[in-house]
Amino acid sequence: MANDNTYNPEVDFPEVFKICKLFKPTEDDLEKIMNLLDREIKMGLSRDQHDRSTVPCHLSYVQELPSGRERGQFLALEIMPTNCRIMLVKFSSEKDIYTSSKCVIMPHTVAAGKGTELFNFLATSIANFVKEKKVEKDNLPMGIAFAFSLVKHALDVGILVSWTKEFGAQGAIGKDVVQLLRDALAKFPEISVEVMGIINVGAGSLLALCWAQPDTRMGLIMGSIANSCYVERTEKCELYEGEEGKKIMVINSDWAHFGDNGVLDFIRNEFDRQLDSESITPGQRLYEKISGALCMGELVRIIILRLMKSGAIFADDRRDYIGIQWKLDMISLIEIVSDPPGVYTKAQEVMDKFRIRHCKEKDLAALKYICDSITNRAAMLVASGVACLINRMRLPKISIAVDGGIYRLHPTFATVLKKYTNLLTDPRFGFEFVITQDSCGVGAAIMAGMAHADKYKTDAKMFTMDY
Known part of the structure; x- marks a missing residue:
């Protein structure tokens, strides 16, 4: 059986090694x-430079964090790029969360x-759900977890900026998503649901973990989108014009667009530029394209195709399937690197999907090396972002809510991310990455409960503080 030292990339596949060097940022970088x-x-x-920033730092208007002592029953609606989910969430004693949901x-x-x-479709689905759960008359607070770009003017006012490619609902862009849902729900007078507000996926993950771990101060999304949110001091939020006395603000960084102004061009290489130019959003979401899970597989595919054309790897194999844009996804990439050292069984299985069969072991080793190089760079670039937020908050210890398959399933991504976050973070500030067990919808339900308690300060029935 092969072992760790079977291949020396610089000697055994020098063209591959040369390309992968482009994906090795220095500590200074x-x-x-x-x-x-x-x-x-x-x-x-x-206030003055907001419009010039590629990291818009949207105010979420979430200005309180749960303590874990809150109790109650609430509704949540998750609106994601691939599906939607309606949830009934009950917070009971001893940090127990009961959820019943329908996809x-x-x-x-x-x-x-x-x-x-x-929104009529969503309202119909909500109406059917609350009737099934026999809570249609309870006027339960509902929170929305929303995976698309919003501009918030209040907790319950979110103006839709854009959909992703899966959605194209005409007439919704530029309008308040909360009001659109309220208007649709008004067509069902037999049910009683109070929509309290809307938050993005990162804020939802942050709040969900915060209920169980009250030191949570950051949410990190590494799935079909790349984003983060963190807790900022309200005094730093110059665009905030709300109620005085609120000390904190959860910020949706919207950092996927970081670098759209060219400041990251020094770290981008020819393969990054090719991926960007061939995408449906050239020149946009550049930080996401060099660090996000969605683009890693495509970068690997582009590199493989280049090397196949030069005869450096899989030289005599067919290129029609590997030539299909986005054909190599994140799951395939994870499978390739999940083999033990010196073993290439899963890598060959992935290549079989591309009709590239009976591969030379050295070619599979080169493929694995490419995948490692791409994912390691992504983890390092994400670490730069995480360390930036930790250093901004200046807290002795925080938990970071992490949501994303690349973190959970990739054998080394989490280790590399932690290593470089440690390297870049001021040693006075401690942190811990925690995989979110509860969905962002649970966080939306928490937000709804806190907003309801704040709105109806004399009514403790819905969201009690169990001290």
């Missing part, structure tokens, strides 16, 4: 990225139709 991000965040939080598959005709049709 990572520190530079961290400092550039901090500058963009400061601009995003400021709603949205027909393409609805997702791509009129905005009114989309």
